Amino acid sequence: MAYPLLDRIDTPEDLRRFRESELKDLAPELRRFIIDIISEKEGHLGASLGVVELTIALHYVFQTPRDLLVWDVGHQAYGHKILTGRKNVFHTNRDLGGISGFPKRRESVYDTFGVGHSSTSISAALGMAMATALKNDSRKHIAVIGDASIASGMAFEALNHAGVSNADLLVVLNDNAIGIDPSVGALKQYLTRTKSGNETGQENLFEALNFDYYGPIDGHDLDKLIHELERQKNLKGPRLLHVRTTKGKGLQQAEQDQVKYHAPGRFDKITGELPPKNGDKLPPKYQEVFGETILELAKVNEKIVGITPAMPTGSSLKIMMEAMPDRAFDVGIAEQHAVTLAAGMVTQGLVPFCTIYSTFLQRAYDQVIHDVALQKLPVIFCLDRAGLVGKDGATHHGVFDLAYLNLIPDLIIAAPMDAVELRNLMFTASQGLDLPIAMRYPRGRCNILDWKMPFQQIPIGESRFLSKGSKVALISIGTIGSMVQDLIESEKLSITHLDARFLKPFDVKVLKQIFSSHDHIVTIEDGTEIGGLGDTVLGLASQLSYQGSIHKIGIPDQFIEHGSTADLHKMAGIDRESLLIKIKSLI
Numbered sequence: 092m093a094y095p096l097l098d099r100i101d102t103p104e105d106l107r108r109f110r111e112s113e114l115k116d117l118a119p120e121l122r123r124f125i126i127d128i129i130s131e132k133e134g135h136l137g138a139s140l141g142v143v144e145l146t147i148a149l150h151y152v153f154q155t156p157r158d159l160l161v162w163d164v165g166h167q168a169y170g171h172k173i174l175t176g177r178k179n180v181f182h183t184n185r186d187l188g189g190i191s192g193f194p195k196r197r198e199s200v201y202d203t204f205g206v207g208h209s210s211t212s213i214s215a216a217l218g219m220a221m222a223t224a225l226k227n228d229s230r231k232h233i234a235v236i237g238d239a240s241i242a243s244g245m246a247f248e249a250l251n252h253a254g255v256s257n258a259d260l261l262v263v264l265n266d267n268a269i270g271i272d273p274s275v276g277a278l279k280q281y282l283t284r285t286k287s288g289n290e291t292g293q294e295n296l297f298e299a300l301n302f303d304y305y306g307p308i309d310g311h312d313l314d315k316l317i318h319e320l321e322r323q324k325n326l327k328g329p330r331l332l333h334v335r336t337t338k339g340k341g342l343q344q345a346e347q348d349q350v351k352y353h354a355p356g357r358f359d360k361i362t363g364e365l366p367p368k369n370g371d372k373l374p375p376k377y378q379e380v381f382g383e384t385i386l387e388l389a390k391v392n393e394k395i396v397g398i399t400p401a402m403p404t405g406s407s408l409k410i411m412m413e414a415m416p417d418r419a420f421d422v423g424i425a426e427q428h429a430v431t432l433a434a435g436m437v438t439q440g441l442v443p444f445c446t447i448y449s450t451f452l453q454r455a456y457d458q459v460i461h462d463v464a465l466q467k468l469p470v471i472f473c474l475d476r477a478g479l480v481g482k483d484g485a486t487h488h489g490v491f492d493l494a495y496l497n498l499i500p501d502l503i504i505a506a507p508m509d510a511v512e513l514r515n516l517m518f519t520a521s522q523g524l525d526l527p528i529a530m531r532y533p534r535g536r537c538n539i540l541d542w543k544m545p546f547q548q549i550p551i552g553e554s555r556f557l558s559k560g561s562k563v564a565l566i567s568i569g570t571i572g573s574m575v576q577d578l579i580e581s582e583k584l585s586i587t588h589l590d591a592r593f594l595k596p597f598d599v600k601v602l603k604q605i606f607s608s609h610d611h612i613v614t615i616e617d618g619t620e621i622g623g624l625g626d627t628v629l630g631l632a633s634q635l636s637y638q639g640s641i642h643k644i645g646i647p648d649q650f651i652e653h654g655s656t657a658d659l660h661k662m663a664g665i666d667r668e669s670l671l672i673k674i675k676s677l678i
């Protein structure tokens with residue numbers, strides 16, 4: 092039997108029947124199970140390997156699901172999923188129709204709170220604890236949060252509140268001294284001092300917030316963990332257990348290169364090695380186009396600075412951080428702060444490029460409105476991972492940005508169709524604008540090898556025709572336009588294709604021309620069909636009394652689950668085949 096102990100576990104009830112002495116052998120089995128599957132199926136790796144002992148201990152000591160266990164972000168919850176009834180479907184992790192890569196309430200009673208975005212666990216667990224108290228019930232509530240996630244504003248807000256409550260809340264701080272990239276900030280320095288015992292004579296931060304603090308303890312020592320969790324179980328009020336773990340524990344490469352093995356893709360399950368890169372020259376990822384272009388621009392404009400909230404590798408701002416450490420900043424998981432920091436910099440004449448994943452900018456919506464647009468401060472937002480991102484699923488798709496930004500006055504909204512356009516938009520923005528600008532681009536590779544063309548200014552609000560026909564006009568925005576143009580050319584369709592480029596200001600002059608010469612208009616976007624390009628064109632059509640038909644194609648009004656982007660595009664009806672059917676029906 093490959094997993095003799097794990098095979099005896101379907102639910103934590105089974106786990107709790109184990110002798111404590113057996114658990115030591117269970118931990119390597121659980122680790123091996125995760126490695127066996129993730130090495131082939133891909134997914135988040137290092138974080139789950141790091142909390143194997145903690146996961147076993149939590150389910151062993153607490154009466155889950157009666158006791159409520161909340162994971163922060165949830166990318167570390169693979170062990171939890173495997174021990175809570177999903178071992179036999181774990182191989183479907185992140186596949187279309189398979190289980191989610193994050194805890195999800197609809198998936199299991201053991202997933203007490205849906206996650207994906209960080210730093211929500213303490214608030215959610217506190218809410219649960221307060222509800223338990225109001226119901227005169229008795230349960231335990233545990234939030235497990237990482238060292239990078241606890242540094243975020245939301246987590247601090249929750250600690251601040253919990254500290255003056257009597258809530259039966261245990262916060263387990265899983266401190267591995269790294270997020271996706273190395274953790275940053277004063278809190279990280281404080282935690283490091285705490286680890287080394289240098290804090291003697293210093294007031295403990297968590298105790299100062301009225302938490303009963305204990306730690307740090309070795310999060311890979313099952314005996315210690317179980318003993319301490321048993322003790323914690325019998326305490327009341329807000330308390331924090333500081334646990335020290337190693338991200339990637341048990342796989343040498345993952346321990347050594349923790350950034351790469353956060354989510355390494357496929358790897359050899361025995362050696363841990365990543366597959367060799369084949370020699371083919373591939374077009375760069377959009378994030379790399381951003382990363383290389385900002386550095387190029389910053390070399391000739393000393394006012395340019397770069398800001399990322401905790402995603403230097405994912406956004407490729409790392410390229411500039413390495414070359415110009417004084418002018419590129421990782422501010423930690425702090426999207427709200429990143430936006431207002433950029434606004435402050437603009438007031439003093441800097442030209443900040445603030446790069447944030449589209450989905451994470453949702454966190455800083457008020458800051459975009461109140462601190463940036465309302466004051467007409469020309470922050471340059473580069474929104475990565477726009478559109479459907481694939482296997483991370485509903486929590487991570489960047490499909491709302493066009494709609495949620497469209498409502499904001501005095502904000503320029505752009506979506507480049509390809510890498511050259513992205514580069515030129517960044518150049519245009521760096522030349523100085525009177526208003527803030529948000530440009531959004533997707534996850535993955537672009538389709539142009541020779542993208543480093545000489546810079547060209549793009550007039551703000553100017554669209555461009557990519558083909559001209561009659562009767563039917565297709566208006567696209569963003570990289571989906573490349574698919575549209577390819578379809579038109581390969582199918583030899585005699586239709587008009589307008590790359591809108593800007594959602595705001597919208598090129599009304601050109602739209603009027605289209606209205607006057609076409610019977611049917613199709614809009615296509617990889618954003619939600621409410622409030623984006625389609626609705627903008629519809630609104631203008633109504634204002635200008637356009638008599639033809641308008642067909643909106645976009646992401647339907649529902650949360651799109653996880654799966655490959657190709658499958659998801661098809662499901663959402665924004666794929667090539669669906670578009671062709673629509674166009675043929677109009678021609």
Ligand SMILES: Cc1ncc(C[n+]2csc(CCOP(=O)(O)OP(=O)(O)O)c2C)c(N)n1
Pocket residue numbers: 138164166167207208209236237238239240241265267269270271272338400401402424426451454
């Ligand atoms: C609001 C938000 N911003 C950024 C991210 C991207 N993200 C996912 S995991 C992670 C690092 C989390 O680090 P930590 O809490 O220390 O957990 P670890 O991975 O070390 O277990 C980041 C930045 C996110 N999920 N949510």
Ligand SMILES: CC(=O)[C@@H](O)[C@H](O)COP(=O)(O)O
Pocket residue numbers: 135164166207271354405476480483534
């Ligand atoms: C859990 C999380 O939020 C990140 O790890 C995210 O999955 C990264 O996404 P990319 O792989 O697109 O950088």
Ligand SMILES: [Mg+2]
Pocket residue numbers: 237238239265266267268269270
């Ligand atoms: Mg961490």
